[in-house]
């Protein structure tokens with residue numbers, strides 16, 4: 001890349017150098033970073049990750065050095081090139097799906113093919129018959145056809161039952177006719193639809209024999225495979241500039257009585273019979289919503305990695321950035337020189353950043369558990385057993401909502417913790433934050449999804465017989481019986497360190513969630529409160545329940561397990577006392593900081609007293625002290641390479657200032673000639689001049 005300004009090469013940052021400061025931080029760690037990285041990813045995934053990183057870093061098409069200076073059209077073209085390149089590399093190196101996912105994660109840019117991979121393929125895989133998979137999935141895997149997922153409409157997104165696009169069975173020709181009856185039925189937002197996809201999953205109301213069977217998925221070819229023009233009867237366009245996600249062509253689409261073969265209705269679960277139009281019910285009504293459950297589980301896992309990324313940038317930068325001299329405890333170099341204090345040493349900065357490290361670990365571990373639960377569900381459902389679905393839907397809905405909310409808030413907190421440089425694109429926060437933001441809206445708006453979780457829990461509580469039955473089976477609501485059976489219990493904490501006891505933490509979280517649930521049920525059952533009037537409480541229930549799950553899963557991860565049930569990752573963790581010690585501090589901080597942020601609910605239930613809440617704060621401060629020497633090592637352990645971070649502030653080597661000035665010198669604005677004479681008319685075009 002061209003440098004437009006020559007920077008005098010003899011200048012270096014004042015001592016101590018960033019690399020020295022980070023090295024000093026790393027030497028303070030009480031555990032082996034490589035060991036923790038292995039405990040997070042496992043040796044196989046880590047070696048695949050390293051192998052793929054090497055390929056991507058050295059590929060000129062996937063070079064990221066130019067992207068901060070690009071406008072939308074240029075960025076979109078770059079995203080298309082990089083999407084194509086990943087596919088070519090996948091073919092050359094024979095990457096499997098997991099390796100393809102690693103590459104996409106490292107290249108880190110949504111693109112025109114992203115929804116093809118994240119939704120189009122999974123929908124056919126999850127909802128198609130074997131014959132349909134042969135016809136659509138195989139060419140889609142080879143990228144001979146490119147698909148998108150068109151569910152949301154201009155007038156409806158959250159309310160899937162309210163979708164207006166119709167798909168009417170025509171027995172005479174054995175076809176469906178897809179139609180947009182109103183402007184509000186225009187498909188809107190589908191990623192990849194605007195300029196790229198030639199096929200789409202279209203969610204449309206199935207009408208057969210005059211009966212409306214509700215939304216079902218159909219495969220529709222939308223563009224000509226040779227000319228790439230929309231097919232007759234179909235109008236398509238890009239929806240225009242967005243808050244972020246501008247590397248993807250989100251599109252709109254209108255259908256004017258477009259015919260598709262009956263074969264194109266994805267029919268693994270429900271079918272329409274040839275000629276008679278008879279409808280065969282699915283074993284569970286909501287199976288056509290299956291792709292959403294899958295993507296929500298991925299969003300939970302991704303939230304952990306997004307938090308790790310934000311924490312990596314801000315913690316490393318805070319170790320390098322120095323402001324003021326802390327007179328009571330000055331930073332002294334080995335040569336005796338007193339220098340300004342690293343901002344990471346200010347307790348306020350620690351209070352802002354260390355909980356983000358803790359959130360990253362907590363959500364990462366729950367992400368793994370949910371991914372496994374999803375796999376278990378897929379395994380069982382392939383044998384016709386859908387019993388896990390209701391619980392999976394409830395927990396993925398609430399956790400998707402909670403974890404993406406946490407991530408969005410914390411990414412912004414981390415950005416702000418970097419001061420002015422956090423506002424520069426070179427921080428690595430701008431596009432990262434903008435592109436992360438829609439996770440709180442897509443795949444179900446976060447407020448709407450909490451209603452799904454709370455409803456499941458409230459129903460369980462209302463049907464108490466079924467509840468006790470379900471609570472034995474359900475991994476997510478078993479705690480409630482324990483606390484509901486004795487509502488007058490009190491928290492046993494008598495000194496701050498008692499808060500470190502995992503049993504105490506679980507009891508506090510469990511009691512608070514159970515209390516909120518019981519109160520809401522009382523309002524609904526005995527005071528006849530409407531659902532709408534209870535929405536704020538309902539949101540609280542889902543959050544309380546999901547916070548319980550996060551704490552419970554973190555504690556579970558750290559508890560000894562029988563060696564049989566332990567995989568390689570857990571074995572590494574449990575064989576290393578130093579890892580367990582540091583992660584226990586991280587777990588405590590997560591549990592206690594989250595408690596403090598929601599303190600009013602814990603106090604209001606009467607379980608925790610104001611005196612105990614004071615002790616809670618003392619213990620949080622203690623946990624921050626425990627984490628301080630390990631802060632940099634804890635973010636390093638996530639092994640997020642510079643190639644992914646693309647951040648001047650979060651570089652592994654700490655060369656923050658050298659990078660800032662080098663990247664600034666490449667700003668194209670520095671290279672253009674400008675006429676700054678206010679009276680000159682050169683800037684105006686002739687046609688404009690004619691009008692003034």
Ligand SMILES: CCCCC/C=C\C/C=C\C/C=C\C/C=C\C/C=C\CCCCC(=O)SCCNC(=O)CCNC(=O)[C@H](O)C(C)(C)COP(=O)(O)OP(=O)(O)OC[C@H]1O[C@@H](n2cnc3c(N)ncnc32)[C@H](O)[C@@H]1OP(=O)(O)O
Nearest residue numbers: 101117118151157158159160161286289298393442443444
């Ligand atoms: C070369 C090879 C390449 C390989 C691939 C490589 C890499 C890719 C792999 C992975 C990447 C994957 C993911 C990527 C990560 C991020 C995603 C990136 C991009 C995403 C883009 C965004 C796309 C979209 O947004 S698509 C549109 C999404 N829309 C929504 O989510 C709408 C939200 N609304 C709803 O879901 C529903 O309307 C509702 C709010 C749930 C209400 O539904 P309704 O029908 O009205 O039902 P009701 O509330 O009355 O409930 C009735 C009953 O049903 C139960 N229920 C509801 N939903 C479900 C469900 N989904 N599953 C199961 N059960 C459900 C509900 O609980 C009720 O039950 P009960 O009667 O009470 O018992």
Ligand SMILES: Cc1cc2nc3c(=O)[nH]c(=O)nc-3n(C[C@H](O)[C@H](O)[C@H](O)COP(=O)(O)OP(=O)(O)OC[C@H]3O[C@@H](n4cnc5c(N)ncnc54)[C@H](O)[C@@H]3O)c2cc1C
Nearest residue numbers: 149150151152156157158189190191438441442443444447
């Ligand atoms: C970047 C991006 C990419 C997307 N990609 C795709 C895609 O590929 N395919 C696709 O089909 N869709 C896609 N979407 C659409 C997305 O799934 C929807 O926007 C999302 O589901 C929210 O629906 P909505 O826009 O209808 O919001 P609305 O439901 O209109 O929400 C508006 C507000 O009303 C509130 N609200 C609505 N109903 C209730 C209620 N019952 N109770 C309480 N509050 C309520 C919500 O909380 C929200 O605050 C994408 C969206 C974005 C932003």
